[in-house]
Amino acid sequence: MGNAPPVIVPQPIRTEVERRLRDDDLDLPVLPKVAMDVLQLCRSAEADAQKISDILHGDQSIAGNVMRIANSPLSGASVKITSLQQAVSRLGIRHIVELVVAISTQGKMFEVPAKWQPVVGDVRHASLVTALCAKEVARMGRANVETAFLQGLLHDMGKPILLMLLDELEERTGAEWDLDEISASIEELHASIGARLCESWDLPEPIGAAISHQNDWQGLDDPPQGAPLISLASQIAEIALGDEEHAVSPDALDGDALEQLNLYPDEAAELCGMTDHLVEVAAELGS
C-alpha cells in the first residue's frame, strides 16, 4: 500500500500570501513603542538603568511584568524590588531587551484563536521555551547568545499572523479549507512572514535570515547559522513540552542540525538536561 499523497498548499492561499509579501501588504503586529524605544536605546552607548526605567514607565503592562519577573525567585531576588530602576539593575539591560520583546509577543496580538489550536498549539509558550533553549544551544556552540534568544522567540510568530490572514481570507472568499490544508500552508509559508515581521521591527538581519530559512536550510550551500540553531532549539522545546513523562533524549534530536552545529552526543545530552529548568523559566516569564 502506497503512502497518502502529501497535502499541498491551496493555490488561493499561496497566491494571497505571495501577493501580500510582494506588495508589503501584511497586517503585521506593531512592536509596542516602549519595546521599540528600549531596543533603540540599548544599541546606543547611553543606555543606563535610569533611562530604561523611564521608558518602561510608559507602558503599564510591560512595566508590571518587568517588576513581577524581577521579584520572582528565578531572578534570584533576595530583597523586594520596589522600583523599575532597581528591576532593570537586577535583571540587566540585555535581559531587559529580551524580556520586553518576550512580553510583547505574549500579548493578544500573537494569540492563536481556539479553533486553530489543534493545528499550531500554544505558539507563544512554545516560542518562549524555544528562545531559552536557543540561547543554551548558542552558548554551547559559541554563537551569538542575544540573537539566538530572539531567533527562538520569534521563529514561529509568522504562524498566528498567517492564521489571522486565513481567517480573513475564508471570510472574504467563503472558502473552507480542512485542517491538513491549513497545516500544510502554515508549515510552508509562516517562515517568510516571520522574517518579514523581524524586518518591520528593525531587528538585526541574522534574526530574520535564520527565521526565513528555518525549514529549508538543509538545501542551502551555506545556511545562516541561526537556522539549524532554531531547528534544534524548537525540537528540544517541542519534546520538552510534549512529553512530561519522559526526559528529552539526545537520540531523538535532528542529526542534520547537530551535524551542522558541530554538537556531539555529550553536548546534546547536556542541552537535554537543561530542559526542565528552561520550561520552568518560560512558565514564569509567560505567566
Next chain:
Amino acid sequence: MESTHYDLIVIGSGPAGHKAAIQGAKEGKRVLLVERARAIGGECVRHGTIPSKTLRQTAVQLSSIRERLDGLSTVELSDDVRVASLMTRLRDVVRSHEDYLARQLDRNDIDRMHGRAKFLSPDEVEVQSPRGEAKVLTADAFVIAVGSRPRTPDDVPIDHENCFDSDSWLSMNYMPTSLIVLGGGVIACEYASVFATLGVEVTLIDKWPRPLGFLDEGLSARFVSSFEALPGCSFRGERQYRNIEWDGVSKVRVELDNGDVVEADKLMCALGRVANVQYLDLDAAGVEVSNRGHVVVDEFGRTSVPHIYAAGDVIGPPALASASMHQGRQAVRHALGLPLGSSIDLIPAGIFTIPEISTVGLTEAQAIERFGGAVCGEAQFDELARAQINGISNGYLRLVADAEGRKLVGAQICGEGATELIHVAQMALAGQMDVDVFIESIFNFPTLSEAYRVAAIAVVKQREALLAGV
C-alpha cells in the same frame, strides 16, 4: 563496527592537519582526514585568522582614511554599528577559502570524515559523528593536529554575552564603546589594536610588564605607543585581576590586584590557548602530554609513540598558522622516511596588530647570546618616500647582523606591510647572505623595500667604525 585501515590518519584539518594530509597523499599514501567541525580548515577559518584579518582590514582602511583627512573631517562609526557589517565579504572569503581547501583534498584523493576521534590503542581510533555513529579505524601512522581553544580560567565568568573568549568574540552583535582585553599575547594585542582603531576605548591588562614580551623590546614599545595614542586606550602592565563580574546592568567590572577598578561594556579573555586533547584519550595510545597540556614531540614532530606525530597548536608555541603548516609537512615527511626541508628557525612571525609586526631569525639579544655581539641598523619609515605617500610613517625596519656586522642573522619590522616585507629578509637569511646584499641590490622606487638598504647602510657604517677601531 566496521574497521578500515589507512596508511595515514590525520586528526584535525587546520593548517597543520591539512598540509600533513596533502603531504601524505602526494607520496601515494592512502590518507584519511578527520575533522570535528563540519567545514575544513579548523578554527583558523571560522573563528581565527580569516575573520579577525577581515575585521582588521576594515580598521586599517578606516585608520588610513582618518590619516589622509588629516583633521579636515572626522570619521566615526555610529553607536549601533554591527560587528558583522565591519567584516564585509567575510562570508565570501570564508567560503572561498574552505572550497579551496576542500578542492585540494579532493584532488589528492584524501578521504574525509566529520567526527571526533579518540584513540582506542596506539594503532586504532574511534571516530564518532555528531549523530553518535562510531567507526573504528586503524593506520600505520597518525598525525594529531587538533589545534587549540581559548583558555578560560574558572574565575573569568565567560558567558559569551558580556564576557567573551577570543573565539566567541566575533559573534557579538554590536560594537561596544569600551572593552577590556585580558592578556598580552598575540591574540590579545591584535584584537585590542583592531578595536581601538575602530574607535572602541580599550584597556589591555596583562601580568607582564610589556605586551608581546617574546619580541624585541623596541617592537613591543612601538606597539604600546601606537596603541596608547588612540583615544581612551591604555595598557595596564604588571597587573592581575582579582575579581571580574558583570554589574548586572551594562558594564563588566574588573578589580585589579592594586585595588583599581576598570569598567567596560564588554570583556574579552585572551589568556592563551589550550590544546584540544580532551576527547582524544591519549592515555589509550600512550602519548605523553606536558604539564601545560601540550602533546610532547621531538624535533621531527614525533610523540612518545613513534608512529604517532603531532603538529600545530596542539604541541604549543609558536602556534602560528605558517609554522603549523611546516610542522604538518615535516611530520609526515619524517614518518615516511623522506628528507626534511628547511629549518623552522626561518619561519617568520607575523603579528597583525595595527601597525603590523613581523620578525624572522634572531633578535639583537639572541644574536649577542649566540655570537658574543651583534651589529644592528634601523630604517625609520618616515625616511621613505613610499611610506610618506601611503601615510604609514609610524614604522621601522631593523636588521641584526653578527658580531662583525657582516652576516645577516635576523630582522624585525614594525609598520603596515611588515608581514609581506619580512620575506625579503627571510630569503636573505635562507641564502646566508651578508647585509651588503641590500646595498648592492637595486630596489624599486618608491617602495618600502628601500628600508633594507637604509638599515644595511647603518650596519655597514658601524662595521667600518669597528674595523677602524673608532
